[in-house]
Amino acid sequence: MSDLLRIAIVGFGEIACRQHVPAIAKTSGAALVAVVDPAKTPPGLPHFRDLQELLRDGPEIDAVALCTPPQLRHALADAALAAGKHVLLEKPPGSTLSELAPLIAAAHEANRTLFATWHSRYAPAIGPARKLLASRTINKVTIIWKEDVRVWHPGQAWIFEAGGFGVFDPGINALSILTEILPHQVFVRSAVLDFPANREAPIAADIELSDEDGLPIRAEFDFRQTGPPSWDIVCETEAGPVTLSKGGRQLRDGNRLVVDATDEEYPALYRRFVALTSEGKSDVDLAPLRLVADSFMLGRRRLVEVFED
Numbered sequence: 001m002s003d004l005l006r007i008a009i010v011g012f013g014e015i016a017c018r019q020h021v022p023a024i025a026k027t028s029g030a031a032l033v034a035v036v037d038p039a040k041t042p043p044g045l046p047h048f049r050d051l052q053e054l055l056r057d058g059p060e061i062d063a064v065a066l067c068t069p070p071q072l073r074h075a076l077a078d079a080a081l082a083a084g085k086h087v088l089l090e091k092p093p094g095s096t097l098s099e100l101a102p103l104i105a106a107a108h109e110a111n112r113t114l115f116a117t118w119h120s121r122y123a124p125a126i127g128p129a130r131k132l133l134a135s136r137t138i139n140k141v142t143i144i145w146k147e148d149v150r151v152w153h154p155g156q157a158w159i160f161e162a163g164g165f166g167v168f169d170p171g172i173n174a175l176s177i178l179t180e181i182l183p184h185q186v187f188v189r190s191a192v193l194d195f196p197a198n199r200e201a202p203i204a205a206d207i208e209l210s211d212e213d214g215l216p217i218r219a220e221f222d223f224r225q226t227g228p229p230s231w232d233i234v235c236e237t238e239a240g241p242v243t244l245s246k247g248g249r250q251l252r253d254g255n256r257l258v259v260d261a262t263d264e265e266y267p268a269l270y271r272r273f274v275a276l277t278s279e280g281k282s283d284v285d286l287a288p289l290r291l292v293a294d295s296f297m298l299g300r301r302r303l304v305e306v307f308e309d
Contacts, residue, residue, distance in 0.1 A: 003029070004029060004030070004031050005029055005030045005031070005062050005063055005086075005273075005274050005277055006031055006033045006059070006060060006061045006062045006063070007024055007030055007031065007032055007033065007061065007062070007063045007064070007065055007088075008032075008033060008034040008035065008036060008054055008058070008061045008063070008064050008065070009021070009032060009034075009035050009036070009064075009065045009067055010035075010036040010037075010051055010054075010064050010065065010066050010067065010068060010076055011036070011037060011066065011067035011068030011069075011072075011090075012035050012036075012037035012040045012042060012067070013040075013067060013156075015067055015090065016035075016065075016067040017042075019119075019265075019266040020032075020065055020067060020266060022266075023266035023267045023269065023270045024065075024270055026267045026270075027267060027270040027271055027274060028271075028274075029274045029278075030270055030273075030274050032045065033045070033046070033059050033060075033061055034046045034047070034048065034054055034058050034059055034061060035047050035048070036048045036049070036050060036051055036053075036054050036064075037049075038050065046058060046059055051064070051076055051079055051080065052079070055079075055080075055083050061085060062085065062086060062277070063085055063086035063087065063088065063113075063273070063277065064076070064080045064085050064086075064087055064088070065088040065090070066080075066087065066088065066089050066090060067090045068090075069158040069159075069164060070092050070093070070094055070095045070163060070164070070165065071095050071158065071161070071163040071164065073089055073090075073093065073094050073095075074094050074095070074099040074100075074103065077089060077103050077114070078102070078103060078106060081103065081106045081107055081110050081112055081114070082106070082110070084110060084112065085112065086112050086113040086114075086115075086273075086276075086277050087103075087107070087112070087113070087114050087115070088115045088117060088273050089114070089115065089116045089117060090117060091116070091117055091118055091119060091172060091173070091176070091288075092165060092168075092169070092172050092288075092289055092292070093116035093117075093284070093286070093289065094289075095163035096163075096293075097286060097289060097290065097293050100116070100284065100286060100289075103284075104282065104284055107282050108282070111280065113273070113276045113277045113280070113281060113282050113283075114282040114283075114284055115272070115273050115276055115282065115283050115284070116283065116284040116285065116286070117269050117273075118173075118176035118180075118285070118288060119173070119265040119266060119269050120173040120174070120176050120177050120247060120248050120265065121176050121177060121180045121248075122264070122265040122266075122268040122269050122272075123177075123247060123248025123249050123263070123265050124248070124249055124259055124261035124262075124264060125244055125248050125249055125250055125251035125258070125259040125261070126177060126180055126181065126244075126248050128251055128258060128259050129181050129242065129244055129248075129251050130180060130181045132242055132251075132253060132258070133181055133182070133183075133235060133237070133242060134183065136235075136237040136238065136239055136242065137237060137238045138182070138215060138235050138236070138237050139215075139236045139237060139238065140215070140216050140217075140235075140236040141178070141182075141215065141216070141217040141218070141233065141234070141235050141236070142217075142218050142219075142233070142234045142236075143174045143178065143217070143218065143219035143220065143232070143233050143234075144220050144230045144231075144232045144233075144234075145170060145171050145173070145174040145219065145220070145221050145222075145230065145231055145232075146220065146221065146222040146223075146224075146225035146229065146230045147170055147222075147223065147225055147229035147230070147231070148223070148224070148225055148226050148227070148229070149167075149203070149223035149224070149309070150309060152170070152229070153169070154309070155309060157309070159201065160196070160199040160200060160201045160203075160307070161200050161201065162200040162201065163201075164200075164201050165201060165292065166195075166199070166201030166202040166203060166223070167201075167202050167203055167204055167205055167221045167222065167223045168201075168202070168205065168221065168292045168295070170221070170223075170231075171205065171219070171221035171292075172288050172289070172291075172292055173231075173247065174219060174221070174231070174233060175219070175287075175288040175291045175292065176287075176288040177233060177244065177248055178209075178217070178219075178233065178288075179285075179287040179288055179291070181233075181235075181244075182211060182215075184211040184212050184213065184215075185211060185212060185287075186209050186210070186211050186217065186287075186291065187209060187210060187211070187212075187294070188207060188208075188209050188291055188294035188295050188298055189208045189209060189210055189298075190207070190208045190298055190299075190300075191205060191206065191207040191208070191295040191296075191298055191299035191300070192205065192206045192299065192300050192302055193205050193295070193296070193299040193300070193301055193302065194302050194303075194304045195301055195302070195303055195304065196303075196304055196305065196306055196307035197303050197304070197305065197306050198306045198307065198308075199307055202299075203222070203223045203224060203304065203307055204220075204221060204222040204223060204224065204304070205219070205220075205221045205222075205295065205299070206218070206219070206220055206221075207219040207220075207221075207295050207299075209291070229247075231245065231246060231247035231248075232244065232245050239254075240253070240254040241254060248265075249261055249262070249263060
């Protein structure tokens with residue numbers, strides 16, 4: 001295997017174009033050598049219609065980054081691991097929890113890396129927030145995660161299909177941050193999920209959570225917000241509020257601005273992937289996905305108005 005981690009992106013949608021391509025270009029020890037997509041043909045790179053065509057006729061690769069809708073990832077990851085390739089899974093790592101266990105076992109058996117990524121954990125304010133909160137008593141947590149689906153997921157009908165997660169596609173980013181910055185395991189207590197009458201996944205959700213000590217946590221997710229998005233987590237502590245904003249790029253301790261940095265999540269994510277492959281390790285934390293699954297299991301379904309993109 002080459003010292004350079006040769007990566008193929010599978011699924012060349014907006015996130016792959018906007019985040020994965022430039023992040024790989026910035027990552028020492030990694031190179032993008034091919035793209036798999038049934039329709040899009042990016043210039044300057046070998047292009048293949050499906051993964052099997054790439055594995056059969058394409059250039060030598062060491063790893064695949066799966067950026068398809070989550071409903072497709074299990075079969076692709078299984079095929080890639082069987083072919084001896086490392087696998088990076090965009091979030092969420094799959095449509096169900098049960099499909100991940102066989103992939104973890106397959107990666108172990110093949111001595112290959114499986115990396116279930118949570119890009120929001122790599123936002124610049126997350127580490128400082130975790131350290132700050134470790135020295136505080138947290139009394140309450142409020143999550144407001146709202147955006148305009150027409151702006152952030154234009155024409156992506158899969159997101160409202162069964163297994164597409166709906167508003168939990170961005171909402172799981174908040175849950176990945178929550179499970180990273182709090183010191184104890186978090187549980188879903190109740191949820192109300194708003195389903196448009198013509199869709200199979202929720203457009204909004206109100207979730208009540210807590211940790212093992214009863215810490216009250218409330219999350220509000222909504223795809224119907226217009227204007228700028230709200231990606232905020234407020235932790236009320238004995239010394240005042242600790243606020244993460246802009247999806248984890250900004251941190252305030254009370255009124256004091258602690259971190260206000262640009263987005264470098266994906267380059268950090270790929271540095272982690274290169275390190276994992278060189279160390280022969282995997283990283284598959286399913287805590288955020290469990291909270292989504294529990295929200296669907298406990299959630300009360302409420303029908304709302306028809307949504308048309």
